[in-house]
Amino acid sequence: MTGVFEGFATIGAVIALGALLAHLKVVDLTAQVLLSRLAFFVASPALMVVTLGAADVSAVLSRNLVASVAAVLVAGGTYAALARFVWRRPLGHSTIGTLSASYVNAGNLGIPIAAYVLGNAAYVAPTLLLQLLVLQPVALAVLDADARGGRPPLRTMLARPFTNPLTVGSLVGVGLALTGWTLPRAVQDPLELVAHMAVPAMLIAYGIALRLGPGLGSGGSAVEVGTTSALKLVAQPLAAFVVARYLLGVEGHALLAIVVTSALPTAQNIFVHATRYDRGTVLARDTILITTVGSVPVILLVAALLG
Numbered sequence: 128m129t130g131v132f133e134g135f136a137t138i139g140a141v142i143a144l145g146a147l148l149a150h151l152k153v154v155d156l157t158a159q160v161l162l163s164r165l166a167f168f169v170a171s172p173a174l175m176v177v178t179l180g181a182a183d184v185s186a187v188l189s190r191n192l193v194a195s196v197a198a199v200l201v202a203g204g205t206y207a208a209l210a211r212f213v214w215r216r217p218l219g220h221s222t223i224g225t226l227s228a229s230y231v232n233a234g235n236l237g238i239p240i241a242a243y244v245l246g247n248a249a250y251v252a253p254t255l256l257l258q259l260l261v262l263q264p265v266a267l268a269v270l271d272a273d274a275r276g277g278r279p280p281l282r283t284m285l286a287r288p289f290t291n292p293l294t295v296g297s298l299v300g301v302g303l304a305l306t307g308w309t310l311p312r313a314v315q316d317p318l319e320l321v322a323h324m325a326v327p328a329m330l331i332a333y334g335i336a337l338r339l340g341p342g343l344g345s346g347g348s349a350v351e352v353g354t355t356s357a358l359k360l361v362a363q364p365l366a367a368f369v370v371a372r373y374l375l376g377v378e379g380h381a382l383l384a385i386v387v388t389s390a391l392p393t394a395q396n397i398f399v400h401a402t403r404y405d406r407g408t409v410l411a412r413d414t415i416l417i418t419t420v421g422s423v424p425v426i427l428l429v430a431a432l433l434g
Contacts, residue, residue: 137243141327145334156339162332163235170325171234172296174248175255177322179300180310182249190375191385192253198367198389199262202358203229214351219273222266223397223407224351227414228358230258231391234293235333239326240387240426250384252297258394259294270404336395352410355393356417360425364390383433390425392418 148154206228210221231237233254241251289295303310310318367389371377377385393415401411 138239138330141330142334142337145331146338147334148331149335149338154335156335159332159335159339162328162335166325166328166332167234168292170321170323170328171238172292173318174238174322174325175252175293175296176300176303176310177315177319178242178248179252179297180303182247182252182300182304190371190377191250191381191388192257193375194367194371194377194385195254195257195389197370198363199229199257201366202363205362206355206358209354214348217273217406219270219404219406220410222269222273223401223404223411224355226262226266226397226400227393227407227411228355229363230262230394230397231359231363231388232394232419233258233388233391235329235395236422237388237391239330240391241384242326244426244430245380245384245387251388252301254388255293256297256301259291259297263291267400270400270406273406274404348410352413352417355410355414356421359393359414359418360390360421364425364429383430386429386433387426390422390429392422 145154145159149159203225207221207225210216210224216224231254233251237251237254238248242248302308309315364386368382368386371382371385393411395415398408398411398415401408
């Protein structure tokens with residue numbers, strides 16, 4: 128339990144540093160974009176290769192993945208049903224709302240929390256792979272079809288996941304772990320050096336965004352935002368706990384990792400997708416802000432109960 132609080136203290140200190148630098152005008156949103164791009168395109172894929180390449184991925188991927196899928200289905204499915212049968216939302220809006228209720232911030236926050244709070248960044252791999260290989264491509268295909276009034280080419284749908292650097296890095300790491308292969312030192316050493324940049328870059332960028340980014344806005348449905356936030360912060364981790372503990376028999380630190388990962392806030396890139404397609408932008412933005420703030424006490428409570 129002490130390690131969990133120490134991990135969050137470390138993460139909070141680096142986020143606070145980013146916010147302080149932004150407040151003092153040492154950096155601005157341009158620096159936040161640059162740090163985020165470096166982390167996304169370079170450092171995080173390297174971290175996934177290094178971490179997953181040395182992990183027992185069969186143990187991490189098996190029950191963790193099953194529980195993660197179940198939790199996503201509960202949270203996302205509940206919102207989708209409400210949007211379809213109660214609120215009568217259009218398809219594009221419903222897609223963004225479903226993602227807002229179930230798509231966790233496994234990159235910017237999940238990797239640091241897995242590394243410093245749970246002790247191993249590999250714990251976030253099942254959720255990353257599920258989201259990057261399945262959820263995001265399917266959602267973007269639906270949004271494309273809704274925006275264009277037609278279905279995108281099958282080749283585009285199949286290729287989209289593999290244009291994501293995190294997906295590529297994760298798959299390379301999983302491949303190394305499953306085959307037992309090791310990279311030459313001339314490749315491994317630079318990868319490890321670059322990988323060390325991932326977590327601090329993401330956290331400083333996040334701190335800058337918290338200080339300079341937009342706050343909670345008006346507009347939209349308060350009931351709908353409250354529903355997506357509750358599904359994300361309560362229903363999803365609760366479903367993950369029930370499935371992992373009582374159906375799969377997971378206990379101890381592995382159970383903590385599954386529930387904490389499911390309790391992560393809504394990913395920031397959902398707002399990017401909402402803005403790009405002009406669907407559910409207020410819903411995505413406000414859910415991200417509420418769940419980002421609310422996830423801290425939720426994860427701490429989970430750690431206190433299961434840690």
